[in-house]
């Protein structure tokens with residue numbers, strides 16, 4: 001679903017993503033971890049066609065944005081880290097509007113919107129103005145918006161931030177259900193714990209470079225070797241790179 005080879009992206013002279021290579025197969029949840037400023041959002045902006053890589057190859061569904069932009073975007077759902085929601089619309093109005101942009105209209109958009117609002121326990125608030133929604137409700141609505149056109153790939157920047165345990169559980173279940181249908185999820189997160197619960201594969205980025213790319217069983221072994229301390233594993237991986245900037249990805 002996603003294949004990156006040697007992707008580089010700089011802002012003026014600052015290299016934010018530095019030779020990134022990773023692969024996300026169908027039916028999998030890929031967790032993209034890293035500390036603040038590691039290059040996660042920059043990578044996601046390239047994956048969603050907002051930014052273009054300076055170097056390297058970036059394929060989504062085996063296609064490039066340069067040649068197949070619309071094909072890719074029609075099959076992609078994206079939840080940004082700071083989504084904008086227009087507060088003067090109701091949830092249903094928002095979903096109808098987004099549906100019209102995607103050419104999903106009438107009874108079809110109404111049915112899909114109600115199904116999604118129902119899945120997120122928002123059906124009772126379908127006709128309430130978004131400005132009256134809590135943070136968690138807004139987060140769930142943004143996810144519902146990203147799923148309206150039934151995408152094959154969901155890209156989510158920090159899906160759990162600010163969610164209470166109940167909302168977080170719903171979002172986790174939805175992500176897992178999505179992958180069970182043979183679709184893929186690429187999600188960034190700061191927390192190894194979220195990744196360990198949800199993801200099949202985890203990539204850890206630090207200062208624009210991938211410092212680890214491993215399956216959850218391998219990651220779990222590593223965590224156990226550190227007395228169950230997730231953060232210790234994360235700190236060790238990112239600290240190593242500070243000592244040796246040219247180090248290769250940790251082999252597993």
Ligand SMILES: Nc1ncnc2c1ncn2[C@@H]1O[C@H](COP(=O)(O)OP(=O)(O)OP(=O)(O)O)[C@@H](O)[C@H]1O
Pocket residue numbers: 011014016034035036037038039040041042043
């Ligand atoms: N538009 C920009 N212009 C200049 N530098 C930028 C720009 N956007 C990001 N950066 C820098 O690029 C680096 C990577 O930023 P990015 O937002 O990709 O990191 P991140 O891993 O998503 O961080 P966070 O977890 O804090 O959101 C940071 O040092 C950031 O300051």
